[in-house]
Amino acid sequence: MPVYSKKVMDHFMNPRNVGEIENPDGVGEVGNPVCGDMMTFYIKVKDNRLEDVKFKTFGCGAAIAVSSMVSEMAKGKTLEEAMKITPRSVADELEGLPKQKFHCSNLGAQALNKAIKDYLSKKKKGGNK
Amino acid sequence: MRKVYLDNAATTPLLPEVREAMLPYLGDVFGNPSSLHDWGDGAREAVASAREQVAALIGANADEMIFTGSGTESNNFAVKGLALAQQNKGKHVAVSAIEHFSVLHSARTLAKWGFEVSEIPVDKYGVVNPDDLRRSLRKDTVLVSVMHANGEVGTIEPIQELARITRERNIPFHTDAVATAGTTPVKVVELGIDALSLAGNQFYGPKGVGALWIRKGVRIMPLLDGGIQEEGRRAGTENVPAIVGLGKAAELAKIHMADRIKRLTPLRDRLLKELPGRIERVVVTGHPRNRLPGHASFCVEFIEGESMLMLLNSRGIAVSSGSACTSRALKASHVLIAMGLSHEIAQGSILFTLGIDNTNEDIDYVLETMPPIADRLRQMSPLYAKFSKTVKGGK
Numbered sequence: 001m002p003v004y005s006k007k008v009m010d011h012f013m014n015p016r017n018v019g020e021i022e023n024p025d026g027v028g029e030v031g032n033p034v035c036g037d038m039m040t041f042y043i044k045v046k047d048n049r050l051e052d053v054k055f056k057t058f059g060c061g062a063a064i065a066v067s068s069m070v071s072e073m074a075k076g077k078t079l080e081e082a083m084k085i086t087p088r089s090v091a092d093e094l095e096g097l098p099k100q101k102f103h104c105s106n107l108g109a110q111a112l113n114k115a116i117k118d119y120l121s122k123k124k125k126g127g128n129k
Numbered sequence: 130m131r132k133v134y135l136d137n138a139a140t141t142p143l144l145p146e147v148r149e150a151m152l153p154y155l156g157d158v159f160g161n162p163s164s165l166h167d168w169g170d171g172a173r174e175a176v177a178s179a180r181e182q183v184a185a186l187i188g189a190n191a192d193e194m195i196f197t198g199s200g201t202e203s204n205n206f207a208v209k210g211l212a213l214a215q216q217n218k219g220k221h222v223a224v225s226a227i228e229h230f231s232v233l234h235s236a237r238t239l240a241k242w243g244f245e246v247s248e249i250p251v252d253k254y255g256v257v258n259p260d261d262l263r264r265s266l267r268k269d270t271v272l273v274s275v276m277h278a279n280g281e282v283g284t285i286e287p288i289q290e291l292a293r294i295t296r297e298r299n300i301p302f303h304t305d306a307v308a309t310a311g312t313t314p315v316k317v318v319e320l321g322i323d324a325l326s327l328a329g330n331q332f333y334g335p336k337g338v339g340a341l342w343i344r345k346g347v348r349i350m351p352l353l354d355g356g357i358q359e360e361g362r363r364a365g366t367e368n369v370p371a372i373v374g375l376g377k378a379a380e381l382a383k384i385h386m387a388d389r390i391k392r393l394t395p396l397r398d399r400l401l402k403e404l405p406g407r408i409e410r411v412v413v414t415g416h417p418r419n420r421l422p423g424h425a426s427f428c429v430e431f432i433e434g435e436s437m438l439m440l441l442n443s444r445g446i447a448v449s450s451g452s453a454c455t456s457r458a459l460k461a462s463h464v465l466i467a468m469g470l471s472h473e474i475a476q477g478s479i480l481f482t483l484g485i486d487n488t489n490e491d492i493d494y495v496l497e498t499m500p501p502i503a504d505r506l507r508q509m510s511p512l513y514a515k516f517s518k519t520v521k522g523g524k
Contacts, residue, residue, distance in 0.1 A: 012436070012439065013440075013443065018509050033471075033473035034461075034473070035453070036453040036461075037433075037454070038512065039511070056509055056511040057510070057511070058431065058432065058476075058509075058511055059433050059454065060436055061436050061439045061454075064509065101454075105454070
């Protein structure tokens with residue numbers, strides 16, 4: 001019996017939106033190598049919507065699949081909608097994650113959140129958007 | 130797709146000759162070895178001859194062998210049973226920091242029962258220094274356990290030298306030889322030890338069977354009470370087919386050991402030498418020379434072991450990893466950390482453990498498959514991006 005669902009395997013084998021964005025509007029980094037996984041999300045915002053989302057991830061199969069899924073879920077959403085993505089909704093979209101992987105690898109929503117907050121705080125300080 | 134099994138440390142396949150030897154005991158010869166009738170006789174003889182075969186593998190006497198259900202049981206039995214049997218002499222045990230969990234956690238259980246436990250450190254190759262063993266000994270030390278070889282990094286320990294130290298002080302010495310017995314020459318008298326664990330599925334025998342050798346005269350407290358099987362030291366009806374399989378595997382290992390080592394060593398050395406040549410920033414873990422014949426282990430920097438394992442699996446290659454993500458406990462390998470590797474590097478752990486079916490073509494396939502996989506994961510890795518920007522001056 002495989003450990004991961006078909007959906008997780010699909011996102012792990014063919015991750016969407018891998019990479020960095022040049023001059024991103026927001027960056028969010030979570031995790032560290034000690035706990036196993038590390039994710040960095042980059043976002044580009046236009047008219048309050050996530051025009052582009054990219055990520056880089058160091059970690060296990062679940063961590064990579066989670067990042068890919070979050071990027072896919074977030075792209076095109078308004079900032080408010082994107083902030084509502086949770087570890088639970090990501091795991092559901094992935095048709096489940098192994099129990100022991102739920103917490104450590106499921107950092108994607110948090111990283112995205114951090115990138116959005118980074119954007120908002122830059123904007124507040126009088127950035128160009 | 131080519132299929133290449135390189136996870137023989139997890140388990141070896143069962144040899145056809147071993148399976149053949151086992152079959153009668155899954156069929157007509159079903160008796161209980163404790164029974165006094167003809168049915169019992171057949172099973173009893175089979176167990177007795179397996180005992181001779183396993184003893185011969187390690188140069189021991191048959192009546193010193195106790196059959197168990199696994200290497201893990203043998204280690205539990207040795208650590209707990211030997212310590213408990215001598216607890217009137219003292220309540221201190223010393224084990225190396227890189228022991229298998231079946232030894233380490235047994236020692237921790239002893240600690241809950243009032244014993245004190247010292248963990249003997251290892252050097253960067255995973256070798257126990259005799260001086261460190263000496264330093265960890267006390268007047269009330271009643272047991273030392275150091276593994277013969279480490280299954281995760283392949284390093285072979287200087288058991289003979291270590292056991293000499295404990296013998297001078299009359300402290301029983303146990304070695305977990307699960308990784309070596311049946312694979313490399315193991316002779317209990319030469320090693321100068323008192324107890325040794327081995328397991329069938331490490332040398333082409335069945336799973337679910339192991340053995341513990343205890344030198345005559347060394348006392349051990351049984352962990353399983355019941356009947357008088359195994360001279361009363363391990364109660365429970367014997368797993369006759371598995372014991373027969375273990376015996377046959379031991380016999381074959383003894384006959385073919387030199388040939389197997391001769392075949393495996395150059396394949397291992399190709400991996401150890403050529404993989405770091407094909408991928409930048411790969412470190413060999415464990416001792417460069419004093420290591421198991423079929424064992425090549427590495428840490429690939431900036432990427433994580435489980436994702437490497439999964440991508441290799443998708444290309445038909447089976448390996449394992451000591452990364453935190455692959456362990457059910459989600460903790461970095463205690464072996465790699467004890468050797469002084471950082472958590473970050475330990476995450477990139479990957480091990481190739483070769484078996485008698487592997488060929489030079491298998492190694493070619495691994496060497497060509499692995500670099501694009503490492504590259505693909507590195508393109509995704511924020512750690513690699515940082516490395517490229519700072520160390521390499523940007524791309």
